Amino acid sequence: PPPLPPQMLWLLFVTLPCLGASGSLTAPHCASPGPGLGPELVGTDGDHDIPAGKWPWQVSLRVFNEECDRWQHECGGSLVHPQWVLTAAHCVGLWVTLAAPLLRLYDHDQLHNVTEIIRHPKFNVSLSAWGGADIALLRLEAPVMLSQHVNPVSLAPDSLALSPGTKCWVTGWGTFGTTFPCFPPCPFPQAEVPIVENQVCEKIYRQGSPAGGHGSVIKKDMLCAGRRGRGSRQGDAGGPLVCFWLDMWIQVGVLSWGMASGHIDYPAVYTRVMTYSSWIYQHVPLWP
Structure with a gap:
């Protein structure tokens, strides 16, 4: 596809991942933000609170809702x-916004200019996420101030091979694959x-996916992860799949697409970061 022209894009970095709504096409409602959480706890995992700063690299992309x-x-x-x-190419349109670590979505948001969008050249707009190469980079106008709550994630090396059953973590706002938004702050x-x-x-x-057509449904540049009943309902499209490897967190996937079914447990499908590490480092300086 032709390069995207510069647009007024914004990136919001939240001190902790607590943004809301999904990567679906359903626009969130216009409910007013509610009161934020306290400074030390910002999310939940079942009955357990998530400590602030646990996932300091999480980002939220925003689109402008005129209504x-x-x-x-x-x-x-x-x-x-x-x-x-780093995000999914299918998430990046003409009028997009981004957000990263804060206490709650829509609670004291702070926006930062995004000056460049780079989608992978093999991403096919017509095929969207199903066609593969669903990966994109966004450059900020200026570096963000890092802290214990805002910090980059390391990328998996291209030589990394993940064994089936390896336990990793997906984060986001929990509505990927659904059609309803949460009430902010989420x-x-x-x-x-x-x-x-x-x-x-x-x-x-x-077994039942219309994504198949001719050729493989799951391309070589994709990887799958999920557990029974929760395969494609965790996180947001474009969000990270991370694994703990050699005493550090590394990102191995970018949430790309998935399907929901009442009788089939479809895993979520991710863009395989290892496939694109060389391309990423053509644009992103090595850090730290």
Whole structure:
């Protein structure tokens, strides 16, 4: 696709991941933000509170809703450098906004200019996420101020091989694959999900997915993760899948697409970061 012209894009970095709404096409309602959480706890995982700063790289992409007259959450993303954000290419349109670590979505948001959008050249707009290469980079006008609550995530090396069953974590605002928004400010969930082998994932999607057509549903640049009943309902499109490896958190996937079904447990499908590490570092300086 032709390069995107510069647009008025904004990136909001929240001190902790607590943004709301989903990566779906359903626009969030215009409900007024409610009171924020306290400074030490910002989300939930079932019955457990998520401590502030646990996922300091989480980002929220925003689109401008004219009816609500404000920027609203549409997709997730991750801070991979003080001046760069990684997300899904299908999330990046003409009028988009971004957000990263704060206490609650729409609670004391702080916006930062985004000056450049780089979608992978092999991303096909017509095929969207199903076509692969669903990955994009966004450059901020200036580096963000880092702290214990705002910090980049390391990217998995291209040599990393993930074994099926490896437990990783997906984060976001928990509505990916649904059609309803939450009432802002929204709680920030996290979910532990196992890696699903690509051939197994392919067979699952072949059971009833219209995504198949001709050729493979799950491309080589994709990876799958999910557990029974929660495969594609955690996190936001464009958001990170991270694994704990060699005493550090590394990002292995960018949430791309998925399906929901009452009788089939579809894993969520991610863009495989390892496939694109060389392309990412063509644009993003090594850090730290």
